[in-house]
Amino acid sequence: MDTIASLFSFITTPVSWVIVQFHSLYGAIFGPDTGWAWGLSIVSLVVLIRICLIPLFVKQIKATRAMQTLQPEMKKIQERYKNDKQRQSEEMMKLYKESGTNPLSSCLPILAQSPFFFALYHVLNSIANNETIGVINESLLQSAQKAHIFGAPLAVKFTDSAEKVEALNASITDVRVVTALMIVLMSFSQFYTQRQLMTKNVDTSVKTPFMQQQKMLMYIFPIMFAVFGINFPVGVLVYWLTTNVWTMGQQMYVIHNNPTPGSKAQAAYLERLFKHVTSHGKTRNRRERTIVKAIVAKGRDRNEHERKFIVGLSKEGLAAQADGTVVKSEAVAVAVAEDGTPTTGTPKRQQPKRQSKAQRQSGITKADDAKADDAKADDVEPKAEPTSLTKSDEPQDAKPAAAAQKPAPKPGSGGRSKAQSGQRKGQQRPKSPSKK
Numbered sequence: 015m016d017t018i019a020s021l022f023s024f025i026t027t028p029v030s031w032v033i034v035q036f037h038s039l040y041g042a043i044f045g046p047d048t049g050w051a052w053g054l055s056i057v058s059l060v061v062l063i064r065i066c067l068i069p070l071f072v073k074q075i076k077a078t079r080a081m082q083t084l085q086p087e088m089k090k091i092q093e094r095y096k097n098d099k100q101r102q103s104e105e106m107m108k109l110y111k112e113s114g115t116n117p118l119s120s121c122l123p124i125l126a127q128s129p130f131f132f133a134l135y136h137v138l139n140s141i142a143n144n145e146t147i148g149v150i151n152e153s154l155l156q157s158a159q160k161a162h163i164f165g166a167p168l169a170v171k172f173t174d175s176a177e178k179v180e181a182l183n184a185s186i187t188d189v190r191v192v193t194a195l196m197i198v199l200m201s202f203s204q205f206y207t208q209r210q211l212m213t214k215n216v217d218t219s220v221k222t223p224f225m226q227q228q229k230m231l232m233y234i235f236p237i238m239f240a241v242f243g244i245n246f247p248v249g250v251l252v253y254w255l256t257t258n259v260w261t262m263g264q265q266m267y268v269i270h271n272n273p274t275p276g277s278k279a280q281a282a283y284l285e286r287l288f289k290h291v292t293s294h295g296k297t298r299n300r301r302e303r304t305i306v307k308a309i310v311a312k313g314r315d316r317n318e319h320e321r322k323f324i325v326g327l328s329k330e331g332l333a334a335q336a337d338g339t340v341v342k343s344e345a346v347a348v349a350v351a352e353d354g355t356p357t358t359g360t361p362k363r364q365q366p367k368r369q370s371k372a373q374r375q376s377g378i379t380k381a382d383d384a385k386a387d388d389a390k391a392d393d394v395e396p397k398a399e400p401t402s403l404t405k406s407d408e409p410q411d412a413k414p415a416a417a418a419q420k421p422a423p424k425p426g427s428g429g430r431s432k433a434q435s436g437q438r439k440g441q442q443r444p445k446s447p448s449k450k
Contacts, residue, residue, distance in 0.1 A: 029133040030148030032059050037154075052161040052168050056134070056249055060256040063130050064264075070126055075268065077115055084113055086315060131253065138249040142169030163248055166192035172244040189248075196251040197243035201236040203258035207265050208232040215269045217276030217317075271301065281319040288323055292330050296340050303338030310334050 036055035037046070044050040087109055095102040140147040141158045150158070161168045165188035170179055172193040176186040209232055243251060273279030287302060297303045309320045316324070327334055333343035 025129050025133040026136050027148040029059070029130060030137050030150050032062065033134075033137070034149050034154060037157075047157045047160045049161045049163040049168065052158055052249070053163050053252055056252045057256050059130075059134070060253055060260065063127055064257065064260050067126055071264070075272070084109060084115065127257065131250075131257075134253050135246070135250050138169050138247040141249075142171075142247060163252065164188070164192050166248045168249045169247050171247055172197070193244070193248060193251060196248070196255055197240055200243060200251060200255045200258055201239045203255065203262050204239055205232065205236040207258065207262040208235065210262075210269065211265060214279040215265075215274045215277050217274055276317045276319070280317075284319050284323045288326050291327065291332065291340050295332070295342070297338060305338075306334050306340065307336065307338030310336050310338070 033052075033055045036058040037051055040051040040054045040058075041048075044054075088106065091102060091105045091109065095105060137147055137150070141150070141155060144155065144159070146152060146155055158168055159182060162184060165184060167179070167182040167184050167189070170182060170184065170189050170193075172190060174189070179186045179189050212229060212232060239254070243254075246254070269279045270283070273283050283305075287305065290302070291297060297306055309316060309323065312320065324334060327340065328343060331343055332340050334340055
């Protein structure tokens with residue numbers, strides 16, 4: 015570790031200068047020889063470095079989002095070469111090269127802050143060896159050696175001997191407890207950061223060759239921190255624990271507000287966004303409009319969570335526009351409640367009431383009676399022919415003419431129509447008086 019740290023000795027002077035500036039500030043509050051003054055100086059150094067790395071972090075997010083746009087192409091490659099893993103990896107690499115993306119871009123913040131980490135290690139190691147370095151002179155060196163963080167000197171390690179620890183007016187038990195606790199917290203924060211990235215902010219619908227590697231790193235990195243942590247001075251453990259906590263908080267913020275499309279975090283975010291949009295009837299800020307605009311622009315390439323979001327808006331009578339705004343949809347009918355307030359959504363279809371058996375039978379009887387009355391009204395009842403017993407008012411010569419106007423009966427009908435046969439059925443014509 016000392017050999018690697020010596021490679022970054024050129025940056026030890028700027029790092030030591032920043033620490034001294036913060037120490038002068040905190041020393042005026044807590045005292046120059048206290049662990050709070052030196053410990054907070056190291057924490058402030060981490061915060062300053064991470065703030066300077068924010069543009070690099072934004073670039074990392076953009077590179078990650080650019081890789082997400084390649085998900086459809088990656089799916090096609092996986093389906094086409096599902097039986098040839100080597101050809102699949104080659105086509106993936108070719109796709110990354112053509113699009114200008116890099117799947118290892120997530121390591122950029124760690125690589126960028128590694129020179130500062132080794133420079134700080136070199137500074138603290140020189141303090142432990144009673145050597146001046148950078149802008150740290152003899153007086154600052156003596157002040158740093160007196161500084162204790164929860165009973166552990168700033169420059170001691172977990173593996174240091176009891177004689178060296180006692181020379182700095184400390185107990186070996188306090189040093190082992192403090193360093194062991196800080197190593198555990200450092201490893202746990204690294205594991206939790208990587209785990210929430212893999213479980214919440216990864217699109218599991220597409221499995222890339224690097225996904226398995228990231229899962230391995232989720233377990234390898236904490237073990238590496240635990241192994242190398244026993245050789246880190248307390249000040250370096252403070253530095254690394256602070257940067258891990260910063261990374262964890264930064265990652266939680268990104269997962270909560272700008273999740274990866276297709277991930278569980280996106281499903282939770284769109285659910286919250288749906289509640290906000292439906293309660294206010296519009297998108298409230300620029301970030302929400304940007305998210306809605308991106309979802310609308312995808313069209314048929316939307317994932318399951320995005321389609322559910324768009325369909326939910328349409329059911330509530332809202333429509334997402336291409337500019338990211340949300341307006342009321344005219345295509346959805348608006349139902350009116352009993353109290354007169356309009357309610358969004360499609361009105362429910364009114365189902366007919368179910369009738370009992372007696373009501374159905376009475377309804378059928380009434381219908382039959384109505385049909386019979388209509389048939390009687392439509393039929394014209396023919397006049398009854400006068401019998402020989404009644405005197406006819408018509409002349410005898412008019413009877414043959416009337417008979418001639420009647421149509422001839424159809425053959426096979428027996429000389430009578432059905433209506434006449436039905437009317438005269440059951441009636442017996444009396445005999446003519448002339449036959450008596």
